[in-house]
Every structure is written in C-alpha cells, then in structure tokens.
Amino acid sequence: MPLPQLNPDTPEFPKVGSAAKDPNGLLAMGGDLSPALLMEAYSRGIFPWYDQDSPILWWSPDPREVVLPNQQHWSKSMRKMRKETDLTLTTDTVFEEVITACARQEDPLRWVTEEMIDAYIELHRLGYAHSLEVWQQSELVGGLYGVAIGAAFCGESMFHSTSNASKFAFLTLADTLFDCGFHLIDCQFETEHLRSLGSCSIARSKYIDQLTLAQPVKIEWPGTFAPILR
Numbered sequence: 001m002p003l004p005q006l007n008p009d010t011p012e013f014p015k016v017g018s019a020a021k022d023p024n025g026l027l028a029m030g031g032d033l034s035p036a037l038l039m040e041a042y043s044r045g046i047f048p049w050y051d052q053d054s055p056i057l058w059w060s061p062d063p064r065e066v067v068l069p070n071q072q073h074w075s076k077s078m079r080k081m082r083k084e085t086d087l088t089l090t091t092d093t094v095f096e097e098v099i100t101a102c103a104r105q106e107d108p109l110r111w112v113t114e115e116m117i118d119a120y121i122e123l124h125r126l127g128y129a130h131s132l133e134v135w136q137q138s139e140l141v142g143g144l145y146g147v148a149i150g151a152a153f154c155g156e157s158m159f160h161s162t163s164n165a166s167k168f169a170f171l172t173l174a175d176t177l178f179d180c181g182f183h184l185i186d187c188q189f190e191t192e193h194l195r196s197l198g199s200c201s202i203a204r205s206k207y208i209d210q211l212t213l214a215q216p217v218k219i220e221w222p223g224t225f226a227p228i229l230r
Contacts, residue, residue, distance in 0.1 A: 006031035006058075016045055016060040016204060024189075025061030032056070033119035035126055042149050043215060045208045047156075047188060052113050062204035065187040065194060072174035073198035081164055082171075082227045087141070089172055089225040090133045095124045098131040098143040102157035112157055120156070123147060130221055132173050134165040142166045144173065146186075151217035152210075153177055154186040168227075170197055175228040183214040 003026065004014050011031040019027040027046060031037055033056065041047060041058060050057040074082065099120055103112035123129035128149070134142035142165025144158035153173075160166040174185060174197075187194045190201055202210075 004028045011037055013041065013044055013046055013058065019060045025059040026057060027060050028058045029055050033115060035123055038119060038123060039128060042147055042154055045211055047154065060204060061189055063201035064204050064207040065190045065199050065201055066207065067174055067185040067187060067199050069178040071198045071200065072171055074171055078164065078167060078171060081168065086136065087165060087168060088135045089169065090135065091222065091225055092130055094133055094140060095131040095145065096121055097140055098133055098145050101143065101159045102145065120145065132169045132225060134169050136162060142169055144169050148221060150215035151181060151183040151219055152186060152214040153182055167197060172225050172227050176222050176225050180222055181219050184210055
C-alpha cells in the first residue's frame with residue numbers, strides 16, 4: 001500500500017490506526033516542519049523522523065514507549081552519582097547548543113537534520129520545545145530536548161560527552177516533571193537504554209488516551225532542575 005503523502009497546501013494526517021506495522025508506525029510523508037504542523041502532529045501522537053536523504057516521514061508506533069510517574073529508575077550507581085556529582089543542571093539556556101550536540105552525536109544516521117534543528121529552535125522560541133543542560137563547571141557535557149504539550153513531555157534526543165550525563169539529565173527531568181504534575185514522558189520507541197531508566201511499552205490507543213487527558217492541563221515549565229534525594 002503506498003505511503004500517504006500530505007498535501008503541501010492543506011496537510012492533514014491520516015488516522016494513526018492506519019500506520020504501518022512494518023516499519024512500525026510509519027504513517028505518512030511530506031508536509032513541512034512548520035510550528036503549526038509540528039504541534040498538530042504531537043497533539044495526535046505523531047512525530048517526524050527521517051534522515052538527510054529522505055523526505056519528511058511521520059510516525060506513530062504501536063506500542064509506544066513511555067515513562068510514567070514513579071516508574072523512573074535510579075540504579076544504585078546513579079543514586080551514588082546523584083549524591084557525589086559535581087554536575088549541575090540548567091534549562092532552556094542554550095537550546096541551540098543542545099540540539100546541535102544531539103545532531104553531532106547521532107551521526108552517521110543524522111536524523112536531526114539542519115531542517116529539524118531550525119524547526120525546533122523555532123518551537124523553543126515559541127515556548128513549546130525545551131532543553132535540559134548538564135554542566136561540568138562551565139563546560140556543556142550533556143543534555144536533552146523535547147516538546148511539552150500540556151502535561152506530556154515528548155522527548156526527542158539526548159547527548160553526553162561525559163559518563164552518565166544524559167542519564168542524569170533524563171532521570172532528574174522525570175523526577176521534576178512528575179513532581180510538577182506531568183502525566184507522562186514520551187520516549188517513542190523502546191531501547192535498552194530507556195528501559196534501564198524505567199520506560200515501558202503501552203498500546204498506542206492507551207497512549208493517545210493519556211495524551212488526550214494531558215493536553216488541556218496547564219503546567220508552567222519548571223525554571224530549575226535539581227536532583228531530588230529520595
């Protein structure tokens with residue numbers, strides 16, 4: 001069955017239930033990365049993922065990988081690091097540097113293209129996309145970015161240049177967002193790395209239900225992030 005192509009003038013996503021089973025979640029191609037279309041996609045449980053050599057591809061996998069409140073997992077070694085580390089965290093201070101570092105780290109696949117970087121910088125300017133930065137003194141050594149939609153945070157990518165910096169960022173993000181009332185963190189696809197941090201798979205239909213409940217909730221993005229000792 002041919003992949004649906006979005007009308008460039010009036011793009012409209014197909015129903016997510018029509019997404020391919022192999023490759024899992026491939027839904028449509030085309031359109032653009034305008035803020036309006038990106039936020040429409042996220043509101044429907046859809047995200048862009050493609051490389052430099054392909055058109056824009058849109059995905060909605062089933063099952064969906066998420067982290068739910070109180071399910072984030074600090075391993076023994078990460079709990080020890082949390083107590084002893086000299087790393088510090090900031091948010092939304094160097095978004096462009098974070099997304100650019102993520103793009104460098106995921107080479108050679110290079111799915112964070114220049115087009116994607118520009119699009120998410122614009123989403124950040126509009127207050128939808130956020131970054132978490134990990135610092136060792138004045139050096140940026142890790143971070144992540146994603147999109148907040150109501151009480152859901154849709155994680156996109158993370159990077160590290162020192163051991164465990166991205167894990168530290170992700171787990172602190174989860175602690176802080178869930179303490180603020182966020183309902184879930186979307187991780188898109190299962191990976192061994194995410195599973196080690198507490199992610200789980202849920203049916204796409206359940207994810208859409210939870211996303212629908214999360215969207216109207218108004219939560220101000222936290223201005224500070226610090227490890228929470230429990």
